[in-house]
Amino acid sequence: DTAVSQTPKYLVTQMGNDKSIKCEQNLGHDTMYWYKQDSKKFLKIMFSYNNKELIINETVPNRFSPKSPDKAHLNLHINSLELGDSAVYFCASSQRRGTWPERGTQYFGPGTRLTVL
Amino acid sequence: AQSVTQLGSHVSVSEGALVLLRCNYSSSVPPYLFWYVQYPNQGLQLLLKYTSAATLVKGINGFEAEFKKSETSFHLTKPSAHMSDAAEYFCAVSIQGAQKLVFGQGTRLTINP
Numbered sequence: 001d002t003a004v005s006q007t008p009k010y011l012v013t014q015m016g017n018d019k020s021i022k023c024e025q026n027l028g029h030d031t032m033y034w035y036k037q038d039s040k041k042f043l044k045i046m047f048s049y050n051n052k053e054l055i056i057n058e059t060v061p062n063r064f065s066p067k068s069p070d071k072a073h074l075n076l077h078i079n080s081l082e083l084g085d086s087a088v089y090f091c092a093s094s095q096r097r098g099t100w101p102e103r104g105t106q107y108f109g110p111g112t113r114l115t116v117l
Numbered sequence: 118a119q120s121v122t123q124l125g126s127h128v129s130v131s132e133g134a135l136v137l138l139r140c141n142y143s144s145s146v147p148p149y150l151f152w153y154v155q156y157p158n159q160g161l162q163l164l165l166k167y168t169s170a171a172t173l174v175k176g177i178n179g180f181e182a183e184f185k186k187s188e189t190s191f192h193l194t195k196p197s198a199h200m201s202d203a204a205e206y207f208c209a210v211s212i213q214g215a216q217k218l219v220f221g222q223g224t225r226l227t228i229n230p
Contacts, residue, residue, distance in 0.1 A: 108162075
């Protein structure tokens with residue numbers, strides 16, 4: 001059983017297009033995240049949602065809009081794609097309740113490789 | 118603000134040799150520390166985490182890490198490298214109450230036959 005899943009795995013698109021990436025977790029967690037991994041493998045958080053509420057927005061351009069229909073899903077919509085958006089996007093989840101560090105341990109999805117041409 | 122520094126973007130060892138990947142953290146409060154591994158074209162897998170219950174933490178695949186507060190370090194080791202250990206390794210820090218992980222820049226581990 002896949003704990004954190006993402007679709008699609010690969011996404012190739014033209015500049016200016018709008019695209020979405022979907023994420024689902026079946027771990028029963030209440031917090032979900034989006035991270036961006038650049039071409040040098042550096043990982044940086046973009047957003048964090050807790051029970052469908054936005055908790056973290058790390059100075060990400062407005063073209064990126066996360067949406068959480070329920071606590072098991074967190075989607076990422078990107079408008080007007082630019083060349084610099086090419087990266088691997090990872091979804092992750094964790095449980096906010098309970099004791100540390102278990103409550104803060106994050107589990108990652110397989111990633112979505114976005115290529116903007 | 119908390120941060121982590123991984124010394125060495127690329128480490129190469131022979132099969133059977135000791136693996137040592139270095140991680141130093143900076144945090145004004147007791148940190149929670151993690152090591153993740155990323156195999157080629159895959160997601161991040163949790164290797165181990167520091168829970169403050171013990172300074173020596175054992176993880177999966179024979180890896181372990183030792184938390185040294187005096188050195189602000191959390192280095193990852195494995196006594197005998199295997200070809201399947203070739204991957205990218207990330208050290209990460211979180212503090213209680215924070216809702217994010219801050220990652221080091223990663224260390225690519227290569228195993229020579």
